[in-house]
Amino acid sequence: MKKIYLSNNIPVILKENKETPRTAVCFYYKITKPEEKAGEYSLISRLLSQGTKTRSAEELAQELDENAIECFSEMKQDYIRIKALCLNEDVEKCLDLMADMALNSTLEDIEKEKIKLKGEIQAELDSPRAKAVDAYYRNIYQGHVYGNTFSKILEDIDSIGFEEIKSLYGCLLDDSAKVISVAGDFEEEKITELLNRYFKEAKNGQEKESQITVPVLSENKFVKLAKDDASQAQILMGWHFPPIFSEDYPAILLLNTILGASGLSSRLFVELRDKKGLAYVVRSGYETFEKSANFSVYIATEPKNIRTSLEMFNVELEKIKNIPVSEQELENAKKNLLGKREFILETNLQQASQIGFYEDKGLGCDFEEKLVEKIKNVSIKEIQKAADNYIKDPHVLVVLAPSKYLEI
């Protein structure tokens, strides 16, 4: 892996993987200004592929699909990322199209894009799980941009105008710090020349510090969602946790692995699924953003099992807070987590996304190697400390079920 800089000072992380057929490229814009209305950045992200100064949306789509280039942009809480994947022989075409999308979007199709986004959200919210997840994020980050979920976007989107979007896009182009990452079978000299050629108009903004505030959760919340034809209850419970920059990050990853993310052998899986037959899906999750993270436990179960499931969650959470995990369980969790990390970084696209993400966060593209070493050194005490420090009120509990089961 190597870090270079383009002539405009944009950092590029190169990861060479010989004899792989497709090259992956990622382009990151750091989001530092909070959006005022939910959906502003989502619209910008979508509009990047909806026409540039020289190509219409249809022409862009046509050129991408003709060359079997997968190129799409996605908006996450603190960045917009364009991901592209192409056969090695098509890399120049891919960079040409990607740079055009990133730097020359006209944003003109905003009204059409608003209609499309609203439609897609309405379809998505017909899924009970999506509805519960939406309520969870909206409540755990209420009043904060991290809580700008699908349902909030539906409320705000009609009031978003072209000028607001244009101004925000201008800030991204001029002020935002940028990162490019490439993984695949390439020649360094050639790829550097191509990146310098196609991204020469890009400006690496100086704005690296985010103006997004740290979200606060000040009280417990219990959100009940009625869906009378639901066969299963959706239960999601979560807490604010420290983000990736915390020294507790490796311990939290292991805590998550032990509790509910190791696959078929985690505590929640064994106790609630294998031994009690309460669910097909039961797990814990940890998701980190720049200013906050959240840790959650989730189960989908027959509605009459809601109370039992909550009691069982409580038993497992208290256990991990109060009883030290054994040496063996910690050792197993470390190997499980490290093996999984190899698995989720197997493809060029996964690798390009990861190294770009670390660089964007200011952690350095070699963060993964450092993290692996830190994971190996986490102690039993650190796991217990993380559980005890962070799994505590206030929390958010979301339950979706037929109305008669919501009187808990």
Place this chain on the structure above:
Amino acid sequence: MENIVKKEIKYPFLTRPVEVYERENGHKIVLAHKDGGLVNVSTWVKTGSINEDDKINGISHFLEHLMFKGTSKHPAGYFDKTLEAKGAIVNAATWKDYTFYYVTLPKGENNENLNLAIELHADMMLDPILPENELGPEFDLNDTTVKEKRERHVVIEEIRMREDQPWTKVYNAANNAMYTNHPYKRDVIGHASTIASVPRDTIMDYYKKHYTPNNMTTIVVGDFDHNEILERVVREFDFKGRENFENPKFEIDRPAGETKYVENTAQINTGFVIIGYLGEVACAIRENIGLEMAAIILGEGQSSRLFKNLIERAKEPVFNIVSADFYSFRDGSNLFVQANFDAAKKNEAIELLKEEIRKVVEDGIDEKEFEKAKKRLKVNFAQDAETVSDIGETIGYYMTVCNNLELVEEYLEELEKFSMDDFNDVVKKYLPVKNAVISVLMPE
């Protein structure tokens, strides 16, 4: 070592040929090379809902769950816990034609983890004991006093989960209407009442009948010494003279010749539709290439006909989501056009979709669309060669559903010479509207 027949297959985008071995008892072993520290071990069994009837619908999938519940040597949970503690992803899947079990993990120093994975995987495949206490007692679904909830309940929860998914609901209704007699008409996961009451012995009998050497292919993908791993797989997969079983043949369903329409309701806010067509058997490469191309041209990506004409150029919004997919099965492929739409515009939505399909069938496509779809099909092989798991899955599909990995080579040759005339022949034969099944899910 016993007498084993070896073939080499040139597999696209892999740096070395794939080796296919057939043992005297019919068990197949496939070894594929991919650089890197991860390995994938899987076994594909030629059974799924195709071998079920109404009485045992869902048994293949239930058995898949129970295979993880211990062997004579190791108790339930040992397999998952031991391998996950080595960094493994372990899981399994059941579909119409097959059930497969896999382990993906770092191979370890001196192949330590790989060797352990092969040993435990073979033990699980050949000696499951399906303990009564892990299944849980048989019960009546209406009995709310059941206390002992074990794997039967886990599978019933999986069924419940699917009942809440609108796409699954509309797909199941389409799938059911597309077939008249063929077992494909049943939902792979089965019914809760069957899972609650099927006796353990029925499941064990099903296992013994179908998990035979000739019905199983074991695949290992990664960077390892092929001779050493071949010997190990042969040694660990000791079938102890288990008798073979030849899968029954079924009469293949053909389109009814008149459009079928089914409609259901749910507590939702938007409308869902799937238009389904029956295609040709999996080994009919030419026909399947034509239908795969039709799915790409109709509904893959933002340059597809459905996206361009029904979303991008729509004067008034009707659709929220449009796409098309192609699935290949032993006894016939499926092409699906699917969409989510404004529920107030149901009739308009269906007519618009039918019209887009009609235009492909009757008016044809242009050269650019044709070349785009061809390139996409070639690139799919590159995509499938990127991870050890994807390589294992593609090989497993060809070995199990098509009975033959050489079809990969034939596929690429056929794709090279596939012409616009071929395309027009295929879509005219399979995609006229009279062959369509239209399944709709509407708000209550």
